[in-house]
Amino acid sequence: MAGAEELKVLGTRQSMFTVRVLCALDLKGVDYELVQEDLVNKSSLLLSLNPVHKKVPVLVHGGKPIAESKIILEYIDETWKQRPLLPEDPLERAHARFWAAFIDDKLMEAARKAFMTTGEDQAKAIESTMEALELLEQELGGKKYFGGDEEIGYVDMVAGWIAYWLQFVEEVGGFKAMDAAKYPCLDAWIQNFVHIPSVAQNLPSPDDLRDIFCAMRMAMATQTK
Ligand SMILES: N[C@@H](CCC(=O)N[C@@H](CS)C(=O)NCC(=O)O)C(=O)O
The missing domain is CATH 3.40.30.10 (Glutaredoxin)
Structure with missing residues (x-):
């Protein structure tokens, strides 16, 4: 088997x-x-x-x-069929794949640009990041998780970096895009998501992430000299 x-x-x-x-x-x-x-x-x-x-x-x-x-x-x-991640219905599956691709292709790319740039380029990238967060806020609506109120699924796992990594990207990159007041549904989702045991036990320490992102920024600064 x-x-x-x-x-x-x-x-x-x-x-x-x-x-x-x-x-x-x-x-x-x-x-x-x-x-x-x-x-x-x-x-x-x-x-x-x-x-x-x-x-x-x-x-x-x-x-x-x-x-x-x-x-x-x-x-x-x-x-492993137990505890499904994707919904069974083909239309709902397509919907989940659409949002997962959006999170990786649009939102992550915008946040990456905001981290890698400064000045006007960074301002534009922050704007794109916030536009993508707003779309995700609307998609989440009043649901507890992206797939509904019951349990986390495929889209939640793909979006997991927004719940934890993004704050260190912002801190080291010197910008702020995730705003709890502007995106209350996303903020509530973050608080729920990071406390789920299968998530919490796999999160790296804040210091490890700060070190990595600082090293990336230093490498960028050296390259542009
Ligand atoms: N699209 C890939 C991205 C994986 C990825 O970027 N992994 C990073 C670590 S977070 C990596 O291995 N980086 C090494 C490198 O770029 O050389 C996926 O979804 O698995």
Whole structure:
């Protein structure tokens, strides 16, 4: 049975993409081994298992690698059926995939630009980030989670970085986009999400994240000199 084979995750808890995968496995009660990766000095195992992107996370199931966190989440959901992440209805599934893509492609890209830039470019990127947050606020509406009031699902896991990583991106990047008063539904979602045990146990320490984002800013400053 595919689901019973050895399961490893190559990654690090500092990576928001890795933590999505760990949360999903923990939520489903699936045993796995986290193989710690040093992203400054990537292992030959990682490079051989994800030669295209050379990034974490990689899920290795029975020796077979699967890369890209959203694809891994879908693989997990299809392999271990307990505690589904995606809805059953095709239209609702499409809707969940749409918002997950929006979160990664639009919102994350805007926040990344706000972190990487200064001055006028940063102001524009903050505006784009806030526009994307507003759309997400409307999508969440009065629901407790993106998939409804009952339990977290696929979109919540993809959005997880907004609940935790974004505050350190903002702090180190010297900007503010997430505003509890402007986005009260998102703020309530954040408070609920970070306290869910399968999420809370996988979050990295604030100091680790500050260190990483500071190192990224310093590397940027050195490159632009
Ligand atoms: N689209 C990928 C993004 C993964 C990603 O960017 N991972 C980062 C860590 S957060 C990484 O491995 N970075 C190493 C590098 O870019 O060289 C996914 O969803 O899995």
